[in-house]
Amino acid sequence: MTITQIFILTLVSASVTIPVVMLVPRARQSSNFDRVLWGATFLLAFIGAWGAPGFIPTNLPLSHLIVSDLSLVQIILGALAGALSINILLWIMDRFERPSPEADLSDVQDDTDPNSDTRLE
Numbered sequence: 001m002t003i004t005q006i007f008i009l010t011l012v013s014a015s016v017t018i019p020v021v022m023l024v025p026r027a028r029q030s031s032n033f034d035r036v037l038w039g040a041t042f043l044l045a046f047i048g049a050w051g052a053p054g055f056i057p058t059n060l061p062l063s064h065l066i067v068s069d070l071s072l073v074q075i076i077l078g079a080l081a082g083a084l085s086i087n088i089l090l091w092i093m094d095r096f097e098r099p100s101p102e103a104d105l106s107d108v109q110d111d112t113d114p115n116s117d118t119r120l121e
Helices: 003-023 031-055 072-095 101-111
Strands: none
Touching: 003 031, 003 072, 031 072
8 A cells, every 4th residue: 555545545534534523413521532532433434444445346436536546435435434333333322321320319309309399289
């Protein structure tokens, strides 16, 4: 692999990583988690873009758009699949996360507060 091909893969991976991380909704975590997520998303996008030409057929529409012996459609699809893999998984985990027992307990305690006057007269 030449330096130009690695540069193209890096450029495509970065251009796919930015919108994927920004658009997939997830619970906000610490700043360290966000940094690791950005790095992991970029790494998976790069690996997906690197491996995609070997797995995606070449008879796709627009597969004749070739830059430095790399089909752009194949590497964009590979980078998108790699970037979405971790972000969709984290979104599903956030979406179906069970509430913690402490949160449930605090809700119960608020409802049974003896000082609150909620009686109907």
